[in-house]
Structure formats: structure tokens, C-alpha cells
Amino acid sequence: MPTDAASLALGKDLVGLETLSPAQLRFILDTAEPFKEVSERAIKKVPALRGKTIVNLFFEASTRTRISFEFAEKRLSADTVNVATQGSSVSKGETLVDTARNLEAMRIDMVVIRHGSSGAAKFLGDRIASNVINAGDGKHEHPTQALLDLLTLRDKFGRIEGLKVAICGDILHSRVARSNIWGLTKLGAEVGVCGPPSLLPRDIEELGVTILPRIEDAIAWADALNVLRLQLERMQAGFIPSLREYNRVFGVTRDRLARAPKDLVILHPGPMNRGVEIDSDVADGEHSVILPQVTNGVAVRMAVLYLLAGGTGAVAAAARGEAA
Amino acid sequence: MTSILIRGGRVIDPSRGTDGVADVLVEGNTIAAVGRGIEAPDGAQVIDATGKVVAPGLIDLHVHLREPGQEDLETVASGAMAAAAGGFTAVCAMPNTDPVTDNQAAVGFIVSQAQRAGKARVYPIGAVTLGQRGEQLAEFGELVGAGAVAVSDDGKPVGSSHMMRTALEYARTFGIPVANHCEEMSLAQGGAMHEGLVSTRLGLKGIPAAAEEIMVARDIILAELTGGHVHLCHMSTRGSVELIRRGKEKGVRVTAEATPHHFSLTHERCEGYDTNAKMNPPLREHEDVEAIRQGLKDGTIDVIASDHAPHHYDAKEREFDNAPNGIIGLETALGVAIRDLVESGVLSLPALIDRMSTRAARIFNLPGGTLAVGAPADVVVLDPTERWIVRPESFRSKSRNTPYAGAELVGRAHQTVVRGRIVFDIRTA
Amino acid sequence: MPSRSPLLDERAIARTLARMAVEIVERCQGTEGLLLVGIQRRGVELAERLGRLIEASEGVQVPRGKLDITLYRDDLQTVGVGPVVGETHLPGTLDGRTVVIVDDVLYTGRTIRAALDELADFGRPRRILLCVLVDRGGRELPIQPDIAGRTVRVGPGERVDVLISELDGRDAVELARAD
Secondary structure: OOOHHHHHHHOEEEEOOOOOOHHHHHHHHHHHHHHHHHHHOOOOOOOOOOEEEEEEEOOOOOOHHHHHHHHHHHHHHOOOEEEEEOOHHHHOOOOOHEEEEEEOOOOOOOOEEEOOOOOOOHHHHHOOOEEEEEEEOOOOOOOHHHHHHHHHHHHHOOOOOOEEEEOOOOOOOOHHHHHHHHEEEEOOOEEEEOOHHHOOOOOHHHHEEEOOOOOOHHHHOOOOEEEEOOOOOHHHOOOOHHHHHHHHHHHOHHHHHHOOOOOOOOOOOOOOOOOOOEEEHHOOOOOHHHHHHHHHHHHHHHHHHHHHHHHHOOHHHHHHHOOO | OEEEEEEEEEEEEOOOOOEEEEEEEOOOEEEEEEOOOOOOOOEEEEEEEOOEEEEEEEEEEEEEEOOOOOOOOHHHHHHHHHHHHHHHHEEEEEOOOOOOOOOOOHHHHHHHHHHHHOOOOOEEEEEEEEEEEEOOOOOOHHHHHOOOOEEEEEOOOOHHHHHHHHHHHHHHHHHEEEEEOOOOOHHHOOOEEEEEEEEEEEEEEOOHHHHOOOHHHHHHHHHHHHHOOOOOOOOHHHHHHHHHHHHHHOOOEEEEEEEEHHHHOOHHHHHOOHHHOOHHHHHHOOOHHHHHHHHHHOOOOOOOOOOEOOOOOHHHHOOOOOOOOOOOOOHHHHHHHHHHHHOOOOOHHHHHHHHHHHHHHHHOEEEOOOOOOOOOOOOEEEEEEEEEEEHHHHOOOOOOOOOOOOOOEEEEEEEEHHHHEEEOOOOOO | EEEEEEOOOOHHHHHHHHHHHHHHHOOOOOOOOEEEEEOOOOHHHHHHOOOHHHHHHHHOOOOOOOOOHHHOOHHHHHHOOOOOOOOOOOOOOOOEEEEEEEEEEEEOHHHHHHHHHHHHHHHOOOOOEEEEEEEOOOOOOOOOOOEEEEEEEOOOOEEEEOOHHHHHHOEEEEEEEEO
């Protein structure tokens, strides 16, 4: 049992990494390790969350995050229900607070929420007794994505501390970037951000990151690149002139990587726009950890589900002085 | 004739530059005498104001009363009562009602609703353009004839520079100001809060200070061009204060207001996605708050206005970017102003009364703002040192959307006299 | 501080394990298909020692596995903040093998219930035996050891602590009494 277990408790919800301590982040990553093995078993299922009901409430389309959570839930033996906005009462104008009250009335144990508005996960968590896990809220945070990125980096380098990680692309609109910045800086990595200045948020340096003006700077500086997806809408909204030019100026290409002083590990949260932010031969190359990221996603989400589910009775148990 | 003797208070009248213990005698609907040792006429109501301040009633140049159209949020009557409870004897109602107050009948309706309510005076502000659509000027002459004291498309800016120029020129005929909501929409569109470190952390689309300042600069330039009087609503940035200061130095007819929230709260108040900290213009940075305070001190910002904006509780119970802008302010403005301007030494109490009453009357050419003999009997008796906790459930306003719930404020109105009648008395409230 | 009294010292533990190793081979009629599975954490070390003893006497390799039963517990809500999950590793298939579950103390039987559930998810052993260093009684489930190093009677407020040098710096079995 680690010392001072109470300080490791995640609380009721996982809204973001901003509020977690370095010890809590390490604890989640450590807990994810044994869950990797569960997914390698012939019967990929343990009864840890048997009888728990989990709703995956997705207000935005998402395939990989939803599937990853669903696998994680099912491998922990939870009962899961998927609610997508299409065809649900949500698309008929029901407010988030009404949705929350309805879920509460159905006595569900956990909600995994993906929503287009920043703060939606906290909003929900503040209003229901169930555990809430943020699967991406607007441009705010996507904590499980950052956790799987951290786990993948730790697998590859054996450590996070002292690593130089450059997050490349549309930082302004990216919840993945924000969660990564919190997670990486808390665990002692150096973080650089690289992208067109029109896609960098105001005062981002004050979060303790270095701005790398050009992709060549990022490649020369970093141990690993986390390449963000560039949405087509950014071009329509006038942030960049064209995807073609984006690739020419900011694309992570084999030629650019060839000039790097060392081999860079390449991460991408997916889904990729091949030929825009990343070239296919980089995405599929020997230094890409994009598929291990996906594998680790299930393990990290199992760990988070498991830790939050165990947390509820824990305070009382700790008060009784029981050891685990 | 009814009379009221307000006895023994510290009488502050910025219109005459006086500040001292005196009695104030109201007879009928005018101030009859101010001096020491005034005898109460037979049958006079006597208010003992010992230890309190007696001042011209406060005047708020910028409120939203929601009637007609959204009477569940506020009505002219409930807003006028909330105003009286906050020490205001007059408020100016913005025209973004439903339908928009862009014609004689609509202005007349608000005037008559205010008369029926019989609380604080309510002066309608007419729309600059029909339906506030920015396409065709409203009939200013008709609006003024029915009782409008200014024109504004508040809630949104007059976007077209040509339209703003025309409005400023045409308004000169009637001697009324054009009050503009300063926001360059292509920069501000979709923004939910101030653009800065907090919006970056919260992942909310920011509204840069430049969105306001571009419009402030434009309006000052157009006021200079036309010789019209532009009144800039709810100034929120240090850049705006600087632009106005330069405009005034050049002699441009520009006046400006600031809200209590913009000189007391910063964008950090949006932490935790508190929708009661969502307003437009948004809460800005510490340096902006300081600049607004300084602007009020040196007169660059002429007046304090509340931008009282009622919303139903469930409208604010939303995701931050989907929640409506605005907070109510009539019942907290004085307490916030004394706490954050007077107690902190930015303004003296007489200077505060000036920014909340005398100057407001002067720039919108309204009655009141003075205790001169013969002036309308619009008076407030306030306790400038009383510490009180904001309890929204006890508001007279129909709405509860305030970021000050639970906060301790300093100073509150005890009696409010409008047209020689006590319309609010804390002892019987 | 709880008071402690020794039940077994280092040499007594060594003797007990030696006897248990012999008993395992006897009960299994040899080492054919034998797999020792230690339960995290002290069971893993005990299985390792038993394995070495059997290998020394029989001259064959005895495979070992480790089992963490945390995810199979029936008391997730009460295990405390941040339940720590250990490693599970079982070499090869379980089908047709003789699995000997090794743990330090047998008490309520709930850990063994969880271990049996978990093993069933890995395969279908021919036979499963339970081997514990100390049986302290107090069962809440119908589970009994096939091989027990020691059986002790434990009163209310008392606890059996097994210390082993790999984890605790010394070998001992002690009876701890809460004040």
C-alpha cells in the first residue's frame, strides 16, 4: 500500500489532469500496467466492476474513444449503455441538466461524457452523484487521451521526467494538447508547442511550455512529437490558408525527420489526416507508437474506471483504519 | 401637500459641491430646503438620518427591464422596485425588448408602465435602428417625443460605420446621445469570455480586448467627425480607457460608463465555468480593473451603470458557452462600488455619488442628480458603512443571476425617495 | 502498538516448507503437469521457495505462476483508496495441469474463492490444490486447505502476520494482538 493513500484518491470524477497531483498521475499509470495484461488473456475479462452500470454519453461523434471506453468497461464486467446524440432526446433540445437528472434517476454508477462544450464534464459531475469521466469536453481537456500518451511515452523511454515532448498542430482548439501539457509538465517533462501562431492560444507560455515557431525547430529539439489532427474546418474559418500549405510548412514528413539529430518517437491521438499533419510513411514508420497508443488507451481507461469505482467507499474504509 | 424631513444626515450634493451635516426638507415633489435646524412642518414624515448619508438619488443609465417580451425575467415594475431598493431613483431602460423599443408606442408603453409602478423613474432608451437590425434608422424624433432620453442598439453594436455616423449626426437635432455597445463582431463572434490565460486554460473561445477597443476608437473618431455625442457603454479594457482619455483631451463629445463588475471582478471569476461570471463585455484582467478604477477617478469614465441584465435561473444552468450573457446589478451596485472604490481609496464618497448620480443626470440631460432647492425630490438615504451579505433570494428583482451571491458588500440604501414619496424603506421592506 | 508473540522462527519456517514440499509431490503423485501459483504478494515468494525445494529433491523444473486477485475481489467498495493491482502471470496453458495455489495465511477463504474464479478464466486445470503456510481458522466460505504448514487458533482481536525475508527482511510468523 503506498503511503498516504488518501492523497492518491481521485475523488468522484475525472474531469481533467490540471487538478491532479504528480503522485496521482503516476498512480494511474502504475495501475494501468497490470491492466495491459488483462487484455492479453484468452478471456479478456475480470469481474472488478460486475454490477456497475456505466453510460457512455457521447454528444459528439467519436469512434475510437467510445470503443476504447466500451472495451475497458466490458473487460471490467460493467454493464454499459451507449447514448449518442443522434436520435436521442438530447438532439430534441433537452438540456444537459435535464439529461443529468434523468441519468441520476436511473441509478447509474458512472457516466463517460464526450461533449462539445468546455466544462460540460464538470457541469455534469457537479450535478449528479455518479462518477463522471471526461472523454473530451470542448477545447478543455481529454484526460484519458493524455494518460495513454504518458503511458506510451513511459513504455518507450522508461521515464517521463526530463523528456522533451513537442505538441504540434492546432493547439488553440485542442483538448488533447491541454491535457498533455498538464500531464507532461506535472511529471517533469519539458513541453514545446509548435503550430501556426493563429492556432496557438493566448498566453500559452504561462502554462510552462516553450513555443517552437517552426516544425523544424520542434524536430531538432524534441525526443518525441505528439502530432495533433488538423480539422478541415480550420481552413474554412480562416486560421490557415489551405491543408496543402499546412502540410508544406508544418507537416511531419520523413524528409524533415531525416534531418533530426536523433530518432523521434511519433505519437498521434487519431484519427489521422495522412498527408496533412503527418505523412503516411511517418505514421507507419518504425518510430511511430500510434498503435501502442491505442492499446494503452484501453488499459488506462480500465485503470481510471477501476480507481474511480473503488474510490467511493474508500474514505469510509480509510476512516475505519482498514488496510487494503 | 405632503412633506418629508430627513434630519441630521451627512448631506452630500456633488452638484453644489457641498458635504456636511444638514436636514433636507421635501415638500410635494421638490426639495424645499436644505440646512440645519429645519423644523418639521405639521404632518411631515421624519426620517432620522443621523450617521447616514443623504444624497441625490442614484441614476443608472443602463438597465434591461425585459418588458415587453420577457416579463418572467423582469418587468418595468419589478425592475423599478429593485432600483429603488438599490438606492436608484431613476434608471434608463435599454430597448432590446421584444418587440424592440423602436417606435413611439413602444416608448410610451414603458413610460406608462413606469408611472403605474410608481417606484424609481424609468426613462426609455430608443433603438438606433429599426428592430436593432442595423439597417434603417429609427424615428428619433418620435422616440424623443414619447419620452426616450437616448438611443442605443445595446446588446449588439451599431456595426456599420456609416449607420453610426448617420445616427450621431441625426441625434444632434434632438440633443440626445447615441449609446453604443462596443464590439467588433468579426473578432468577438462566438466568444464566451475574455481572451487570455484563463480562456486558454478553460478551453473557451476568447473575446480579445481589441474587439472592444476597435469599436471605441471608431466611435470616438466618428463623434469627432460628426460633432455628435457618443456614449460608450460598459467599458471593460485598459485600452478603451486610454482611447477615451485621448478623445476627451481632444474635446470630442464622448462619455463612458463602467459597471461594478468590471471594476471589481476579473476573468479568473470564470474558473469552474461559473455562468454567473459570463457577461458581455467579459470580465477582464487585473490591469483592466485597475484602469477602469483609475478612469473613474480621473473622470475619463464618467459614470457607473449596472447593465442590470436579468436571466431565468435555468437559462444560466447551462454549459458555459451556451449560457446567456449578463448579471443583475441594481441591488448590488452601490455596495460593490463603496466596497471596491470608496473603501479602497479610489473615490471619495462625494465623488462616488457624482459618478452614480449627478454626472449621470448631466450627460443624459435628466432631472435629478442634485439637492438644490426646487429640484425634483429624488433622494437616497444610505448607510455607507453597513456590511451586508448578498442574499439573492431577498432581491426585489425577479431574477437571481449574480456573481455576488454570498459576498459581503459595504453600504446600502435605507430610504429612497422619488418625486417626494418614500418608495423604499429598509425598515418596512 | 500491537503486542506480538512468535509462532514460527526462521528455522521452523524452513522445516515447515520442506515438509510441505514433500507433501505437494506426494499429493500430486509426482511433478508431472505441476504448476505452483503464488498469490500476490507473499504467496508468490512462498511458491518460489517451494518450487526450489521440489526441484532440488526431484531434479526437475517446476513452473511457477503468480496471481493477483484484486480484480476478482467481492469488496471493491471497501478495499480503500487506490486499490493496488499487482501482476498476474501464468506460464502456458492451465488445461489439464495440476495447479497448486500457494498463499501465506488462510483466513476467511474469500481470497481463495477469488483465485479459483480467476484461474477458471485462464483455463481448465485437471485438479487444483490449496497449500498455505498458516491456517488460522475463521472461514466464511466452504474452503479448506489440502496442505497446511501450521494450524493455529486465533482469538478475537488477533492477527497472524507472515514475514518473509524477500519482502520484510526476515522470516517469521507472528501472532499480533491489537491493544
